[in-house]
Amino acid sequence: MPHDALVIWSGFLWTLGIFASSMVLGSLIGFVLALVLHARVPVLAQLVATFVELFRNSPLLVQLFLVFYGLPMVTSFSPSATGAAVLTMTVNTAAFMVIIVISALDAVPRGQWQAAGSFGMSYPQVMWLMVLPQAIRTMIPPTIVLAIGQLQTSSLVSIIGVDDLVRAGTILNTRTLRPFIIWPVIGLIYFIMAKVMAHYAARIERRVRAKITWFAPAA
Amino acid sequence: MIELLAVSKKYGALQVLNDITMHFLDGEVTAVLGPSGAGKSTPIRCINCLEQLSGGDILVDGKSVRERRNMREIQKQCSMVFQQFNLYPHLTALDNITLAPMHVLKLGREAARQRAHELLAMVGLADKGGRYPAELSGGEQQRVGICRALAMQPRHLLLDEVTSAIDPEMTTEVLRVIEKLAAQGTTMVLVTHEIDFARRVASRIAFVERGRLIKHESSVDFFGNQSDERISRFIQKMKH
Numbered sequence: 001m002p003h004d005a006l007v008i009w010s011g012f013l014w015t016l017g018i019f020a021s022s023m024v025l026g027s028l029i030g031f032v033l034a035l036v037l038h039a040r041v042p043v044l045a046q047l048v049a050t051f052v053e054l055f056r057n058s059p060l061l062v063q064l065f066l067v068f069y070g071l072p073m074v075t076s077f078s079p080s081a082t083g084a085a086v087l088t089m090t091v092n093t094a095a096f097m098v099i100i101v102i103s104a105l106d107a108v109p110r111g112q113w114q115a116a117g118s119f120g121m122s123y124p125q126v127m128w129l130m131v132l133p134q135a136i137r138t139m140i141p142p143t144i145v146l147a148i149g150q151l152q153t154s155s156l157v158s159i160i161g162v163d164d165l166v167r168a169g170t171i172l173n174t175r176t177l178r179p180f181i182i183w184p185v186i187g188l189i190y191f192i193m194a195k196v197m198a199h200y201a202a203r204i205e206r207r208v209r210a211k212i213t214w215f216a217p218a219a
Numbered sequence: 220m221i222e223l224l225a226v227s228k229k230y231g232a233l234q235v236l237n238d239i240t241m242h243f244l245d246g247e248v249t250a251v252l253g254p255s256g257a258g259k260s261t262p263i264r265c266i267n268c269l270e271q272l273s274g275g276d277i278l279v280d281g282k283s284v285r286e287r288r289n290m291r292e293i294q295k296q297c298s299m300v301f302q303q304f305n306l307y308p309h310l311t312a313l314d315n316i317t318l319a320p321m322h323v324l325k326l327g328r329e330a331a332r333q334r335a336h337e338l339l340a341m342v343g344l345a346d347k348g349g350r351y352p353a354e355l356s357g358g359e360q361q362r363v364g365i366c367r368a369l370a371m372q373p374r375h376l377l378l379d380e381v382t383s384a385i386d387p388e389m390t391t392e393v394l395r396v397i398e399k400l401a402a403q404g405t406t407m408v409l410v411t412h413e414i415d416f417a418r419r420v421a422s423r424i425a426f427v428e429r430g431r432l433i434k435h436e437s438s439v440d441f442f443g444n445q446s447d448e449r450i451s452r453f454i455q456k457m458k459h
Contacts, residue, residue, distance in 0.1 A: 115306075116307070116319075118267050119367075119368075125323075129318060
């Protein structure tokens with residue numbers, strides 16, 4: 001029994017590690033790509049748009065197989081299961097993040113761009129000083145939704161052999177043949193992770209909101 | 220001096236400005252009047268490079284708005300006050316005013332704040348510098364908007380229907396500020412509905428209708444002995 005707990009604990013750490021690293025990296029990359037897309041950088045913007053469309057509209061599992069089994073056959077790059085998992089999840093997260101950031105930027109009223117531009121501010125100045133501070137707040141809720149989704153989706157990496165929570169469950173299940181005990185426990189751990197994350201995210205959002213009193217409607 | 224040379228502007232098939240030629244001299248206050256939808260705001264939006272011309276040219280102190288490399292310089296020289304204020308909601312009134320001077324004119328933080336305080340005092344908002352736009356009334360927001368434009372120390376001030384989004388009882392305080400600026404000799408182009416106010420502050424009147432410049436003459440001639448039947452009717456109607 002203590003050994004079983006250890007298997008689950010190890011699976012939890014792997015799930016957490018893969019999820020957290022891909023979420024952080026993916027968000028950062030997605031953020032940068034969104035700025036490239038928004039600034040309509042020639043050629044690069046088209047590449048980003050294509051990338052987003054491809055990765056948003058294909059199953060993560062297919063992407064995982066492609067990276068883990070496909071890449072080594074056509075390139076000299078053969079990632080480990082964990083490497084493939086983090087890489088794929090990062091790229092996948094980035095694709096969704098681009099959409100979130102772009103929508104948040106578009107939600108900033110046009111008058112704000114004009115006001116800042118009319119005083120001779122450059123595009124990067126307007127973006128950095130005016131638009132991003134306003135857009136960041138809009139990005140928080142959809143990013144939390146994405147994070148919770150990606151946490152659940154990360155369970156797919158067990159299929160290519162990453163020792164995550166689901167794989168821990170599979171191992172225990174094979175040994176004990178008690179699926180009705182094993183899987184609820186695994187499910188509950190995902191549930192608790194998601195809830196804890198949502199709780200802290202809500203706190204961050206509240207703090208941002210409190211700091212930015214300007215969202216109170218004008219009297 | 221701002222010169223409009225045969226300016227035309229189309230939005231798709233809609234002709235908003237049609238062959239407008241006029242100029243605004245330094246130190247002069249010009250009011251642009253006309254019925255709603257006549258294309259009153261478009262000229263100043265074109266001057267500020269917020270819209271691109273479909274035809275003709277605009278020269279701001281000799282620099283053409285058609286050349287992209289002139290754009291920043293022209294925007295520095297012509298500050299705009301917007302109908303909907305367009306203050307930056309995430310910054311305090313004071314920071315709204317200092318932002319462009321600090322980042323565009325590269326003015327030091329202290330100098331910029333000093334100037335912002337002076338401007339706020341001038342418009343009667345000395346104690347409101349720390350407030351966010353959402354905490355200010357419409358009239359107060361617009362006065363901050365005027366300070367923000369003046370902080371750039373522009374050669375020309377462009378005002379786009381600055382009172383039409385404000386409750387009537389709040390407009391007086393804004394108009395008083397503009398009157399003060401006019402008395403100081405600030406060059407202004409004032410797009411407005413307030414005909415009595417135009418008569419008080421403007422030295423010249425431009426009357427625009429259906430995208431065409433109908434009259435451009437001194438305020439005295441415009442209101443004193445108006446020969447144009449339609450304009451007389453317009454003046455009469457707007458008074459009530």
